[in-house]
Amino acid sequence: MAAPESGDGNNGAARMVTLISSDNTRFEVEAAAASLSQTLQLTILDGGGGGGDGIPLPNVDSATLSKVLEYCIKHAPAAANGGAPNATAVDRAELERFDNEFVNIDQSVLYSLIMAAHNLEIEGLQSLVAKKVADMIKGKSPMEIRRTLGFPDPTPEEQAEMNAHMLEYGWAYE
Amino acid sequence: MAKKTTRDDRLSTLGDAALTRILSHLPTDEAVRTSILSRRWRNVYATVPVVDVVDPKIGDRCRGYNTLPMCYEQKVTCALMSRDPTAPIRVLRIDVYHPTHSLLDQWIPIALRAGAEEVDVKVRCQEASRLRLCPFIPYEGASADFDGGDLARYIRTPRSLFHSATLRHLSLSRWTLEFPKDVSSFMPLETLALHRVMGSAEALQRLVSRCNQLKDLTLEECPGVKKLTVTSASLRTLALVCCHNTRSIVIHSRRLRSLRYKGGVPPTRSFFSIANHAAITAVTIDICQDIGGKTTPTEIASVTELIGRCGNLEFLHLSLRPAMAYYSSLFTSVLRCLPYLRHLELRGCLRNDHSVGCVSVLLQNTPNLQVFLVSPSSRPYREEEELPLRL
Structure with a gap:
């Protein structure tokens, strides 16, 4: 039942890539997880990000990147499964629990995640944060929405x- | 007064695609209401590819019907007309109580012409036979079929649904299936869910036969399902729920992974004819017929044999009411042959020490079990006791 890892060319050990955040922190992560990002996928397929090189991500800070990678690592196995839903309801429920917990975060962190998810084009994460x-x-009423989203109070003209x-x-x- | 705000308004700096994505998760009227927020948000709603409007009238309790300032039909029409006419519609989700037929017949083609990939239309109405669509409930006049009064209420499916080149997911509740005779090409449907859809066995068969890429099929309370053959080679999940007139289901797909069945004890051992049991990893069986009186193994052989054939089963949910316990020893011998089983849920009554003993034997024979749930059938599902066992 073991599905072959996508992206590992040789002896079974998963291929690793290095991502570098805007504040120069290096993150080493499995290529399969990083490839959830459409933006990174091509670079990784071309063999980039390995060894000492690393892929610089000038728009993503280290706090946000570590959060993004937490998501990718959790979702990579299901994505490798052809993007199809997992066979058992148990696995689905577990991912759902993870997702709910994952977006239970401070609004400014959430906004950073939205930006990063769009920059990196991670489909599942984009949907998850948009839904949040x-x-x-x-x-909510328009005024309540304005307050929730942190809009300044409207001017009389507005x-x-x-x-x-x-x-x-x-x-x-x- | 709020000049020096430290609030985080980064959301408004996002591109249209990101904002549209957020609004796609809202009912359409709420999405439209965000246009009031600021100039940035003014026109975002117009390109949201989801039209999702739920009728606030609920079931047969339509109190307040006359106090609603706007009728539902007008609301849906406004939702469709206030959009940017060049923007595609991907999803049409309508949940309507006693709709105006002529309008409903317009909304669906509008969405399909705009490229809809998902159409989900639930029609609700007062039903005479609401309680009767199950022959096993202790109720006078219980039946597996609709009665005449309801037959007249259900609207006929529009032809456009079956001529769309974009539609991938179709979910219908309370319709009369009228499958056009002139559909000769295959439809690109991947998901088909029919709930309380009436139609002849032939119409249902022709519809399913035209879906050669079908992956997920759900049939719920459809009395027209009798003998059905699903030819799609891609089918991976099948749910057959309370289709009590079913005599046989033939699955050609070799990829079926998940099977859900709710109904009476399948009358024959060949009730399910599945091309490849080895791919099935999840099975849910809910027998709603009282099988307390059946005591010989042959009478529930159609269930035990089905489970036994799925040698790679990982997830099994069994509900046998009222007394699962009578059969626990029968199931023990079946489960012994399932080495990959890691999640087992049982619903029913453990009436005596003997049945408790049987269940513990059963547990000893499933070495890879990670989750075991058992719950009495009389109690609501969510109150079930979770007994995570380390084995």
Whole structure:
């Protein structure tokens, strides 16, 4: 049942790559995990990131990168399985539990993750963080959303604009 | 007053793609409401590829029907019309109570023309036979089929659903299946879920036969399922839930990984004809028929043999009501042959010491078990006791 590791060419040991954060911290991680990033995948397929080289990621700081890699390592085995859902409900439930726990984080960390997920094009992580933000918005009034998302309070001019807009889109406010 | 804010408004600096992705997880009216937030958010909603509107009227309790300021149909139409007409729609999710047929018939083609890959339309209505679609409940007039009153209520499926070149996932609840005769090419459907869909056995068979890339098939409370052959070579999950008129299911796929069955004891040993049992790693069997009176192994052989053939089984969930215990020794001999089993769930009553003994023998014979759950069937599912055993 053991599926062959994607990306290891020789003797069974998983190939490792090095990623370098914006603040020059080096992270060594399995190529299969880093390849969840569409951005990195091609470089890694071309043999980059191995040995002393490392792939620099000037837009991602070390705190965010370590969080991103935590996600990739957890999800890599399921992704290697052809992207198909795991056979057993148990494995799915375990991943779900991990995901819920994973995004239970401070808003500024969440925002950094959104930026990183988009920069690195990690499909699953992009969806996960987008859903988390959507959950923060769900069921709230526009003013509550503004506060939740950390928008500054509206100027009187903006407030007038909001009111006009609300009239125009009355159907969405029931 | 809030000039010097330290709040983090980085979200607004994201590109349209990222914001659109966030709004894709919201019901459409809520997504539209974000356009009020700021100029940055003004038009983001218009390209969100998901149209998802749920009718607030619930079931037959439509109190407040007349107090709603806007009718649901108008809301969906507004949701469709306020979008950027050039932006694709990937998902149409509609949950509607007693819809206006003519409008429903418009929404679906609009979404399909805009490239919809997923269509999920749940129709709700007051049903006379709500409690009767199971022949095993102790209720006078219990039946496996719809009654005449309900037949008239269900809307016919629009032709466009079966002529789409983009549709990958289709989920329908409470429809009358009318499969057009002129569908000659294969449909690209990968997921098909039918719940309370009425239609003849032939129509269902023709629909399934046209889906040669089907991966996941769910049939729930569909009385029209009788003899069904699933030819798709890609099928990996099958759920057959309370389709009580089923006589046989033939699976050609050699990749079937997960099988879920709920219903009476399968009447024959050839009820499931599966091309390759070795690929199956997860089985859920929920027998809702009272099998307390059946005491010989042959009467539940269709269940035990099915489990026994799945030699690579890792996950097994068994519900036999009311008294699973009668059979625990039968299942013990079957489970002994499943070396990879690592998750076992049993639902039913352990009535006496003998049955407890049988279950413990069973546990001794499943050396790789990591999770074992047992719960009495009378209690709600979530209250089950978890007994993680280190074996």
